[in-house]
Amino acid sequence: MRYKIRLSYDGSTFCGWQIQNNACTVQGELEKAMSILLGTPIQVTGAGRTDSEVNAINYIAHFEVPDEVSFEAAQLCYKLNAMLPHGITIHEVCKADPEFHARFDAREREYRYFIHFRKDPFCERYSYRMRYPLDIESMNRAAEFLLGEHDFSCFEKVGGNNSTSICTVTEASWSTYRPDHCRMMGFPCEDGDYIVFRIKANRFLRNMVRAIVGSLTEVGRGKKKPEWIKELIASSNRSAAGSSVPGKALFFTGAEY
Numbered sequence: 001m002r003y004k005i006r007l008s009y010d011g012s013t014f015c016g017w018q019i020q021n022n023a024c025t026v027q028g029e030l031e032k033a034m035s036i037l038l039g040t041p042i043q044v045t046g047a048g049r050t051d052s053e054v055n056a057i058n059y060i061a062h063f064e065v066p067d068e069v070s071f072e073a074a075q076l077c078y079k080l081n082a083m084l085p086h087g088i089t090i091h092e093v094c095k096a097d098p099e100f101h102a103r104f105d106a107r108e109r110e111y112r113y114f115i116h117f118r119k120d121p122f123c124e125r126y127s128y129r130m131r132y133p134l135d136i137e138s139m140n141r142a143a144e145f146l147l148g149e150h151d152f153s154c155f156e157k158v159g160g161n162n163s164t165s166i167c168t169v170t171e172a173s174w175s176t177y178r179p180d181h182c183r184m185m186g187f188p189c190e191d192g193d194y195i196v197f198r199i200k201a202n203r204f205l206r207n208m209v210r211a212i213v214g215s216l217t218e219v220g221r222g223k224k225k226p227e228w229i230k231e232l233i234a235s236s237n238r239s240a241a242g243s244s245v246p247g248k249a250l251f252f253t254g255a256e257y
Contacts, residue, residue: 001067002063002064003063030044039069054251074093109203117130118189120189132221142226211238
């Protein structure tokens with residue numbers, strides 16, 4: 001019997017999603033807890049890999065259990081939340097179609113990257129503080145060159161071992177926002193102190209979003225023209241692109257099936 005899990009996790013204490021030897025990962029913690037609770041070895045397949053410190057909200061995974069293993073999904077959800085580390089929350093466990101695949105059935109995935117400019121103790125853990133201004137209009141013009149089907153090798157971590165570097169990006173844009181502690185509790189801020197990058201694609205390469213954000217901020221600082229992004233993509237040269245930004249400010253925010 002195949003089941004689907006919907007979960008969220010704070011990536012700050014994990015070395016990414018994918019299970020690794022001698023490292024604490026989300027997949028590893030989930031498989032360990034489920035195997036104990038169900039009394040049989042369980043393998044969990046996720047919607048995609050996230051790097052160390054990267055966070056996820058409404059992440060989808062699936063697992064298979066032998067027919068002779070019976071349990072109530074709601075009870076398993078409750079027990080998992082009691083057993084798993086504080087950084088992982090299980091929202092739902094439910095039966096899935098026998099052919100459902102959390103990774104291969106996902107048509108689109110979405111990520112968001114958060115940046116702030118003013119010193120803010122309530123954002124440091126989940127947002128990247130930039131110490132120089134960024135021109136959002138220029139970055140949005142540059143982001144338009146990401147749209148469509150391209151070979152994104154220039155934003156792929158070396159040694160990613162993907163079968164192909166071709167992805168189709170359907171959305172990519174920057175916008176300003178006001179976090180809840182400013183909006184609801186009066187933390188001092190001005191318009192433009194907080195910005196977020198949103199990108200959707202059918203698939204993502206290892207380190208791709210962080211490299212894209214690092215390159216777009218080069219445009220935002222005025223070091224590069226927006227058209228540079230188009231040239232980068234055509235070059236397929238990772239060393240020509242911008243540096244990767246920290247993973248702590250990146251969130252996997254959903255997958256569409």
